[in-house]
């Protein structure tokens with residue numbers, strides 16, 4: 345497994361991480377045994393970076409990672425990034441106070457079974473939070489108090505990332521980046537690399553579209569956001585299929601599949617594209633042990649050649665750009 349260094353964390357992380365939203369069993373029904381099996385399979389395949397949030401399964405995802413860490417003699421190898429903010433009801437800018445930060449991080453520390461969180465990320469707060477200096481002062485207090493080692497932000501939009509990058513101690517930016525979401529590479533990744541800030545590429549498979557396995561007749565469970573959030577009625581539509589209209593995405597994913605090298609899966613192609621495009625780690629959300637292993641194997645695949653890279657760029661320009669580029 346290749347690794348990359350996030351300078352502001354002073355840590356090497358695996359190029360392929362594991363997204364752990366699905367371990368909360370909010371959708372897709374991943375039970376506890378399967379969660380542990382996925383975490384162990386990822387770890388044994390070289391994954392050292394795990395991304396979760398306090399709201400995933402209302403803490404179930406964090407507790408699964410806590411149980412996993414407790415089971416490992418080599419727990420120090422692993423880096424856990426969690427998030428806070430979405431517990432606020434209603435979810436509004438005024439909720440992002442120091443007192444709330446303390447309460448939220450204390451709960452995450454307990455769930456994960458650690459004294460100090462490796463990384464806390466703001467969980468896509470309302471945009472004004474990024475422009476309020478008090479936000480960053482409060483995050484620094486968490487570091488001073490030993491609750492967290494470092495802080496970062498998860499953002500929906502490029503402009504929010506650029507605002508956070510003005511802070512001298514932001515350690516990481518988590519943002520949707522994938523073959524169907526390229527603007528963050530153009531606008532954020534280069535600047536982040538210059539500053540030593542990590543880029544955590546979330547929704548790297550466009551919610552599974554980039555596995556190439558869905559077609560026009562595929563259906564998703566009632567409690568799956570790929571069913572109920574296609575129009576963005578529950579949260580930002582950019583988090584579901586990266587905001588690409590489903591049928592458009594299925595057709596474009598077929599073209600990606602046609603370019604996939606022999607012996608690779610289409611999901612592996614999509615992830616390899618990311619890891620050679622300037623992100624620190626990609627965090628696919630594996631729902632099975634096989635998916636976790638297949639994704640981790642990307643950390644040993646050779647680079648995609650220039651001609652194929654150009655064709656992948658053309659698919660984006662011809663089919664996807666008009667739906668997403670101006671929006672996020």
Ligand SMILES: NC(=O)c1ccc[n+]([C@@H]2O[C@H](COP(=O)([O-])OP(=O)(O)OC[C@H]3O[C@@H](n4cnc5c(N)ncnc54)[C@H](OP(=O)(O)O)[C@@H]3O)[C@@H](O)[C@H]2O)c1
Pocket residue numbers: 362363364365366372395396427467468498499518546547548549550551552553555557583609611627628629630631634635636638639
């Ligand atoms: N606001 C935020 O900060 C935010 C929002 C969204 C996500 N995230 C983070 O990003 C992580 C990843 O995002 P995501 O899970 O939404 O999207 P994703 O990683 O793009 O897609 C996950 C889906 O891809 C499919 N998949 C995964 N590995 C596969 C493989 N090897 N072969 C075939 N299919 C595969 C699975 O679909 P099936 O279920 O069909 O098998 C899985 O449910 C989350 O777990 C979370 O940590 C953060």
